[in-house]
Amino acid sequence: MTGHRRAGRAAGPPAAVPKPAPPTTPELQHPTEPIGLIPQSPRGSGRPRRRRRRRSGAKLPDRAVVFVGPMAAGKTSLGKRVARELGIPFVDSDAVFVRAHGVITDFFATHGEAEFRRLEAEVIAAELAAPGARILALGGGAVLTESTRELLAGYPVVLLMTTQEAVLRTANIQRRPLLRDDPEAWGRILAERRPLYEEVADVTYRTDRATKEQLARRVAQWARSFTKQAREPKRTDGGTPPSNRSE
Ligand SMILES: Nc1ncnc2c1ncn2[C@@H]1O[C@H](COP(=O)(O)OP(=O)(O)O)[C@@H](O)[C@H]1O
Ligand SMILES: O=C(O)C1=C[C@@H](OP(=O)(O)O)[C@@H](O)[C@H](O)C1
Numbered sequence: 001m002t003g004h005r006r007a008g009r010a011a012g013p014p015a016a017v018p019k020p021a022p023p024t025t026p027e028l029q030h031p032t033e034p035i036g037l038i039p040q041s042p043r044g045s046g047r048p049r050r051r052r053r054r055r056s057g058a059k060l061p062d063r064a065v066v067f068v069g070p071m072a073a074g075k076t077s078l079g080k081r082v083a084r085e086l087g088i089p090f091v092d093s094d095a096v097f098v099r100a101h102g103v104i105t106d107f108f109a110t111h112g113e114a115e116f117r118r119l120e121a122e123v124i125a126a127e128l129a130a131p132g133a134r135i136l137a138l139g140g141g142a143v144l145t146e147s148t149r150e151l152l153a154g155y156p157v158v159l160l161m162t163t164q165e166a167v168l169r170t171a172n173i174q175r176r177p178l179l180r181d182d183p184e185a186w187g188r189i190l191a192e193r194r195p196l197y198e199e200v201a202d203v204t205y206r207t208d209r210a211t212k213e214q215l216a217r218r219v220a221q222w223a224r225s226f227t228k229q230a231r232e233p234k235r236t237d238g239g240t241p242p243s244n245r246s247e
């Protein structure tokens with residue numbers, strides 16, 4: 001793991017409001033106390049200690065942990081594994097879109113990207129509003145929509161990054177309308193979107209440097225230990241951005 005700054009808030013479009021407190025349980029807001037335990041009663045007070053709730057000692061956030069990142073970085077495949085690892089549901093916003101509006105490549109061809117973005121943002125807003133711990137994988141361009149970026153301020157966000165070389169080796173280009181005629185567009189699209197990804201992300205993982213199994217464990221562990229203290233408000237004033245982590 002290497003430390004890196006939570007960059008991009010100054011570079012990306014200004015967020016309307018500072019990122020509010022993340023969805024955490026009271027236990028997670030006090031990581032120096034025994035996490036997962038109701039605070040211990042003073043020695044000799046006679047009150048019983050409460051029982052640990054999770055083997056890991058931490059509760060999960062009470063809402064979606066969101067995966068963002070460029071096309072074919074692994075949001076869908078790794079998201080499923082992390083959800084399995086954590087024993088929580090997995091939702092993919094593209095899959096929800098397809099159920100409601102049909103195949104994405106066809107939709108792009110018929111209605112265009114702008115209409116796709118409008119409906120994609122609706123799908124994502126509805127999924128984010130649903131309560132309960134879940135992994136929610138977004139499509140790679142979801143961060144282009146300002147209202148989506150604003151909503152993400154209230155959720156733990158995992159950014160998955162990779163390289164064009166890895167994508168061209170592994171990804172199904174035909175399923176991705178923005179790549180099918182020009183696979184090398186991947187790098188240009190990432191360059192345009194990178195500030196937006198960094199604006200919304202709380203942590204970054206490289207999927208070209210570790211196996212899915214390794215990453216699933218690491219991301220699951222991060223989700224379990226996500227705390228209010230790990231989050232700092234977004235800066236929109238051009239000052240030094242607060243720290244993010246890259247793993
Ligand atoms: N370490 C890894 N993590 C995630 N995906 C990986 C990894 N290594 C290879 N892949 C492959 O990369 C592709 C990622 O596709 P997908 O999960 O659909 O990405 P996205 O949802 O970000 O577009 C899959 O074919 C997956 O099997
Ligand atoms: O980056 C994009 O603009 C897109 C990414 C796709 O999702 P994945 O990132 O899961 O491939 C899908 O939403 C659509 O083809 C557009």
Ligand SMILES: [Mg+2]
Nearest residue numbers: 075076094139
């Ligand atoms: Mg996907």
